[in-house]
Amino acid sequence: MDTISYVFGDNLYLNITNKCMMACPYCIKHKWANKFNDNDLKLKKEPSCQEVIESIGDPKKYNEIVFCGFGDSLVNIEAVKEISKWIKEHDGKVRINTAGLANRYHGKNVLPELKGLVDIISISLNGSNPKEHNELNRPMFGEKSFDEVLKFAKEAKKHIPKVIITAVELPEFDVSNVKTIANEIGVPFRIRSYLDTKE
Template sequence: MKNERGIKMVILYEVHDNLYVNMTNKCPCACTFCLRQTRDEMNHSGSLWLEREPSVEEVKNEFSKFDMNKYKEVVFCGFGEPTERLDDVLEVCRFIKDKYNKTIRINTNGLADLIHKKNTAPMFDGLIDIVSISLNTPNKERYLELTRSKFGIESFDAMIKFAENVKHYVKEVVLSTVSTTLTEEEEKECADICKKIGVTYRIRPFED
């Protein structure tokens, strides 16, 4: 869609076989490795920086411009943390499920409980199929150093607790790290954390 000045505002964009949803640029973290520090777009999407946040209705209307049969998943992941707009995201998810019956994934930092000051996991029930959380490191001090979360040192434990809670409401929970950032020992520690709380561990490739 276009903003008031006639400039295209990218809400939905394609990555491989999936359709991504960009609803906010807000984030409680300022990660040292965040891709938005070095680029404006993903996969030739056009700039993912939003002059304003689109309304729920504007987001819903964008889907009619795409052939939804093409996509394996709808993924909430743009230049911001999707759970900053959790109520709005879930309203869009209801629309997607009712109209298109697509698998829905949220890529998140896992800090929704700190953002909203409550246990948010039950809100995902019946709407989200996959939650992918950036684990980054097995060490809470290192986690804070990497993410620069505004919530401070409690962020790591809150993220782990969210992952453990949300697994009861969604089909699949994945904690991920980047392949080039950890030692083998640290990767083992991450795998152990995931095994302990009963979620999947994934080492994802580095994107520059």
């Protein structure tokens, strides 16, 4: 049976799609044969919003409900909106972990649509220039993706209460450059350990 949601620490993680705007070689889909803490995150079929909501139960039981699975949830922006609305109506806290390419992917600014529905957006920025970002993450939009992620982070500040930029400690990747970028944008920076990329 598909893993739609899974508990890790104090949080509940939602796995709503296999699709992603990037093809990172370090992703769990390559590293751990889709498994994260024994949860097989490869979906045979994308769940309906109702199925996701039923898998959550009481949102208040968790510190955060986090959209973060095998793919990038913002590919399915309408589902994120509907599920987040339900979580907020039931006093839960919503975080989205994303590659930061949703505006480019959808060809419009989706961030105003998330206003009031999402508490935290955590944007992964592995790479401190277009070439490095492209090499490390293999994004859909090639080297243009780097500037798109920066634009997305700046725009997110207008609509989401807390915006975080994260970078994974990868071999031969200097995360301190990403910290500088986060400082310039004016958002907190967080390092994620290599084997813990889904937290």
